Amino acid sequence: MDAVTQFKQALGNYPTGVTVVTAQDADGNPIGMTVNSFASVSIDPLLILWSIDKNAFYYDAFTNATTFNVNILAADQGDLCMLFASRVDDRFGKCEWHPGQNGVAVLKDTASQLECTVYNTVDAGDHMILIGEVTSIHNEDKEPLLYHKRLFGKIPDAFYQQS
Template sequence: MTQQDDFKKALGNYPTGVTVVTTFDKENNPVGLTVNSFASVSLDPLLILWSIDKRAKSLSDFTYSKKFAVNILASDQDKLCFLFSSKEIDRFGQCEWKRSDDDLPILENVASVLECEKVQEIEAGDHIILIGQVYKVVNTDKAPLLYHKRNVGRIPKTFYQII
């Protein structure tokens, strides 16, 4: 095994949430992709980050756009995870979504949505890190979809609450 293989194995064993990041392209068509490289950065101001592969077809759409939405998928939305990670061209034609008041494509029935203004792009290896300032948050009581060891699923019932 190479060090890169060991790295992938180590990070694949680290569970993350699953999001679909969305925006509109120059022609006002909705664009989105599945992202698990998502993290909180700051509470004051509210900042988040996510990264996109430099080879991604939608890279120019996200670097062009001044805002984006992070749709945190609910535990029953594994099909959306796979749809937005596929080569499918008409992803939005195969799911329920709406245009937000702030003119962003928002997926229906997700656990949470963060609408963000892009404040910074950072080149990092084979990815671009996008930092967004969150200006609107919508939460539901739905459990999130998780990614672990190349699988998606729900929080197990043996999950313990920290007091």
Template sequence: MAEETTFRNIMGNYPTGVTVVTANTPEGEPVGLTVNSFTSVSMNPKLISWAIDKNVSTHDVFVKQQHFAVHTLAHDQGDVCMLFATKGTDRFSQVQWSPSANNVPVIDGYSGLLECKVYDTIEAGDHTIIIGEVIQAVDNETAPLLYHKRTFGPVPEEFYK
């Protein structure tokens, strides 16, 4: 049985990008959270996955909704990353956003946008894995925000040499 701190440390030392995933409640209110468990799954069909903690207040919304949007954050969106991970604040009153043609909330300033319809959900321990089929993609080609050991920042300059 792996020790919890060793597991946490190994995962924390695995760098990722950062996304914000959004959807609507059945009443049409926008919801969203910061997510770094996002990954690509399949090319044909185009599938992505992410995992949501069962304790997140909007867990049931995301599991029951048919559509959601994944925003891959740009290098200058550290504030958006923090905002969408902070409990007890009205997240959407503090960003510029608008509904997409599929009526999913889209936040301005992203690097890439993947609008998805739910393909499958899988219960996995204290999380639910949500697999989405990409129905719309927009690439702003902006440099991404990276996340490593609980801090975030831009891609180091040497990567561009």
């Protein structure tokens, strides 16, 4: 097995949450894509990061945007995950959303939304890391959508039991 296959297999063993990151293109149109490369960076200031493949369709639009939003998907939003992972035209015409305080799309009924301004970008191999400073936060009491070994699902009830 080659190193790339082993690397993908190893990372597939690490469950992650699923987000849809949204921004606006140069013409002010909403854009969005499913992302699981999302993490917290700092508390002071409030910083998060996500990464985008340099070959991604929306690479230029995202790397030129000054604001973006991270929509953390709820366990029942597998359809949104697949919609924004696809090449479907007019993704935003197929879901409910509204402009956030920063004017960028916020998806309806997500577990959380983080509105961000671009804080920094870091060139990292075949990806660009976008670091955002969180300017607005909205949370709902919902279970998150998880991604593990190329499957989507929710946290099993046993996870919540404490000894």
